[in-house]
Amino acid sequence: MNTSATALGSGPKVVMRRPTLVLSGLLSAVSAMLMGSMLAIWLDFRSKAPLRESSDGSMMLRDWLPENIKIPEVATNTMMMTFVITCVMAQWAVYSSRRNDPKHTSLALGVVLLTEIALINAQVAVYLQMDIAVRDGSYMMMFYAVTATMLTMIVICMGFTLLALFRSIGGRAGDRDLVSAHALYCYAIAVIFAAVWFVVYVQK
Amino acid sequence: MTAIDSSSSTAISHTTTAGSMTTKSTFLGTIAAYLMATDHTRIGRLLISFSAIFAIGAAAEGALLGAERISSSSSLVDAGILVQLFSAFRFDLIFAVGAPLMLGIAVAIVPMQIGARSLAFARGAQFGFYLWLFGVVLVGTSYLNNGGPGGGNADMVDLFLVGLGLVIAGLTVISASIATTVLTSRRAGMTLMEAPIFSWSALIASLSLIFTLPVMAGALIFVAVDHTYERATFGATQGVNAWIGWAFTAPQIFIIAIPTLGILAQIVATMTRGKQPLRAGLFVGVGLMSVTVIGSVTQSSFSANFSGGLSEIAKSLIPFLFFNAFSILGVLVVLGLCLLALKNEKAKPTAPFVPAFLGVGMVLTGMVGNAAHKISNFGLVNTVFEEAVLVYICYGVLLSSLGAIAHFGPRIWGREIPSAAVVGLGLLGFVATVLASLPYFIAGFADQPSGVADGFNYSGPAWLWNSLVAAGHSLMALVVLLSVALATKSFRSGKVSTATSADLYESVNG
Numbered sequence: 001m002n003t004s005a006t007a008l009g010s011g012p013k014v015v016m017r018r019p020t021l022v023l024s025g026l027l028s029a030v031s032a033m034l035m036g037s038m039l040a041i042w043l044d045f046r047s048k049a050p051l052r053e054s055s056d057g058s059m060m061l062r063d064w065l066p067e068n069i070k071i072p073e074v075a076t077n078t079m080m081m082t083f084v085i086t087c088v089m090a091q092w093a094v095y096s097s098r099r100n101d102p103k104h105t106s107l108a109l110g111v112v113l114l115t116e117i118a119l120i121n122a123q124v125a126v127y128l129q130m131d132i133a134v135r136d137g138s139y140m141m142m143f144y145a146v147t148a149t150m151l152t153m154i155v156i157c158m159g160f161t162l163l164a165l166f167r168s169i170g171g172r173a174g175d176r177d178l179v180s181a182h183a184l185y186c187y188a189i190a191v192i193f194a195a196v197w198f199v200v201y202v203q204k
Numbered sequence: 205m206t207a208i209d210s211s212s213s214t215a216i217s218h219t220t221t222a223g224s225m226t227t228k229s230t231f232l233g234t235i236a237a238y239l240m241a242t243d244h245t246r247i248g249r250l251l252i253s254f255s256a257i258f259a260i261g262a263a264a265e266g267a268l269l270g271a272e273r274i275s276s277s278s279s280l281v282d283a284g285i286l287v288q289l290f291s292a293f294r295f296d297l298i299f300a301v302g303a304p305l306m307l308g309i310a311v312a313i314v315p316m317q318i319g320a321r322s323l324a325f326a327r328g329a330q331f332g333f334y335l336w337l338f339g340v341v342l343v344g345t346s347y348l349n350n351g352g353p354g355g356g357n358a359d360m361v362d363l364f365l366v367g368l369g370l371v372i373a374g375l376t377v378i379s380a381s382i383a384t385t386v387l388t389s390r391r392a393g394m395t396l397m398e399a400p401i402f403s404w405s406a407l408i409a410s411l412s413l414i415f416t417l418p419v420m421a422g423a424l425i426f427v428a429v430d431h432t433y434e435r436a437t438f439g440a441t442q443g444v445n446a447w448i449g450w451a452f453t454a455p456q457i458f459i460i461a462i463p464t465l466g467i468l469a470q471i472v473a474t475m476t477r478g479k480q481p482l483r484a485g486l487f488v489g490v491g492l493m494s495v496t497v498i499g500s501v502t503q504s505s506f507s508a509n510f511s512g513g514l515s516e517i518a519k520s521l522i523p524f525l526f527f528n529a530f531s532i533l534g535v536l537v538v539l540g541l542c543l544l545a546l547k548n549e550k551a552k553p554t555a556p557f558v559p560a561f562l563g564v565g566m567v568l569t570g571m572v573g574n575a576a577h578k579i580s581n582f583g584l585v586n587t588v589f590e591e592a593v594l595v596y597i598c599y600g601v602l603l604s605s606l607g608a609i610a611h612f613g614p615r616i617w618g619r620e621i622p623s624a625a626v627v628g629l630g631l632l633g634f635v636a637t638v639l640a641s642l643p644y645f646i647a648g649f650a651d652q653p654s655g656v657a658d659g660f661n662y663s664g665p666a667w668l669w670n671s672l673v674a675a676g677h678s679l680m681a682l683v684v685l686l687s688v689a690l691a692t693k694s695f696r697s698g699k700v701s702t703a704t705s706a707d708l709y710e711s712v713n714g
Binding site: 017033035036137138 | 324325376380383384387388389390414415416417418419420421422423425426429430433434436437501
């Protein structure tokens with residue numbers, strides 16, 4: 001028997017189907033479920049708050065948001081707009097990455113990083129302008145819990161952006177999987193923030 | 205099918221050592237390799253090993269609680285720590301044993317089954333293991349120092365909440381790693397429908413955990429912030445159970461039992477040595493069990509009430525059936541298809557089938573018991589009936605994992621566990637499970653209250669039911685101990701396995 005030809009050929013190549021993108025999708029699902037759960041509890045508490053007369057006596061309001069608290073809507077609306085810019089820039093990074101354009105990929109990711117810093121700055125401004133303490137009551141405690149969780153998600157996204165940016169600057173501009181995964185998480189937290197913005201800052 | 209064994213540990217553990225220096229070096233090297241492992245079999249083994257250790261502890265807690273309830277004058281346990289003991293028993297069974305055990309088996313087996321070189325984000329899974337382990341240690345420390353839900357030491361309650369958060373984070377990370385592996389790392393040409401049934405069940409269980417654990421985390425954040433700063437809105441210490449208690453009961457606990465269906469179907473499929481009839485039906489059956497996710501996420505518990513008019517009965521019956529019957533239907537579909545496959549004349553019985561089949565049987569009994577618990581005419585709410593449901597599910601998971609380790613173990617270690625021992629331990633585990641839970645099904649109908657050890661009185665031999673439960677838990681602790689000892693001995697110096705991939709993995713194409 002001729003043994004020289006018995007070696008088997010190599011097996012089929014294992015195809016990795018964009019694992020980073022899938023993981024980012026799962027992370028987005030985790031973030032959405034986490035914030036969904038918190039907003040559901042928030043809405044439950046708000047719906048059970050007792051009724052009180054409005055200051056002009058014209059209508060009955062839920063006694064949920066303490067009367068002396070003013071939500072700085074300029075800062076919160078700016079945050080919402082900033083998230084839109086973040087998403088556009090993240091998509092620009094994907095677009096540039098697909099065209100093997102490292103300069104534009106890095107520039108786009110750099111702008112995303114800046115917008116994320118701006119988001120954190122705006123959230124701190126909201127805290128300073130509202131000037132409430134976490135121990136002051138139910139609303140305040142829950143407000144800090146929800147917004148701090150949102151802030152944590154933004155910080156996680158910032159870490160993701162930094163990772164993508166370092167790799168892009170380091171010459172891996174063609175790492176489309178990571179840049180796409182980063183963009184997906186940016187979209188996810190933008191949608192999550194939209195829910196927080198509507199429930200906590202608009203509907204109050 | 206192609207299966208790549210990426211384990212290098214077999215070679216390490218079989219290395220013969222000539223001198224003491226070499227032995228020491230190999231031992232330390234092995235420890236270091238385990239601590240920093242990125243090999244999926246090692247991460248899986250770490251999860252399985254620690255879960256088994258915690259299983260012995262959980263069974264001992266169950267035995268202690270059963271013994272404490274034998275007589276109202278009994279004082280085995282200080283009355284002040286009974287609340288912690290009841291809570292610790294639940295936590296251990298679900299988050300220290302059931303969930304990590306199933307995920308550990310999935311981590312070890314799934315990459316080999318789908319032909320992946322490694323687990324996707326293996327370092328993430330290892331990080332998840334440490335998060336989980338550190339969380340369990342923190343929770344245990346909290347319980348031992350008057351913490352936990354209803355605990356008297358506020359700092360220790362905070363520690364409990366932090367520990368539980370770490371446990372949730374760890375299990376979520378491991379689940380994400382498993383789900384990503386099945387979704388992205390299958391060998392070329394293998395569609396999701398061609399993936400082995402155990403891998404499919406691991407995917408479904410992982411996704412179910414990914415969708416439900418963050419919901420628990422959301423409530424946990426509120427409770428933790430409230431407990432640290434305000435202690436009013438969420439009821440301080442007493443509110444912990446009210447807000448996160450749903451995660452310690454059905455239907456959430458059904459999620460950890462999803463892989464038991466995959467284990468049974470996998471074993472049966474390899475026993476029959478042919479194509480599994482109605483293979484798609486198995487996938488549907490496993491998927492049906494994940495309907496419990498809806499009940500968990502919405503934290504809805506719908507009861508059926510058979511008194512009143514027909515429209516009122518129908519109104520309570522429809523949501524009751526949706527939230528309870530679908531998952532039972534899933535188990536019945538898988539069981540039915542497995543029995544159908546066994547009609548194949550080529551079917552060759554194997555020892556792992558016994559514990560795996562009995563495990564699924566116990567899970568099914570627990571699920572049917574949960575449905576009965578939700579029928580308000582029976583008046584079983586707040587009785588020990590609910591505790592029996594928990595024990596049936598979690599001990600069913602333990603039995604099933606014994607079958608999985610006996611079935612898949614040779615593929616990891618290259619050696620096999622003696623068949624007679626596997627069958628014997630399976631039967632012993634079955635007796636232990638029935639003893640630890642069935643008496644509380646009966647005592648539930650006699651209105652023995654849950655969560656209390658004395659102050660109850662009902663017509664019937666209360667001492668007998670509680671004694672049997674204590675004996676059942678003790679027996680289960682013994683079964684787990686023997687299983688660990690047997691597996692350790694067999695995989696180190698047992699009979700070398702002659703099994704081939706065809707013996708261990710199902711045939712997709714017949």
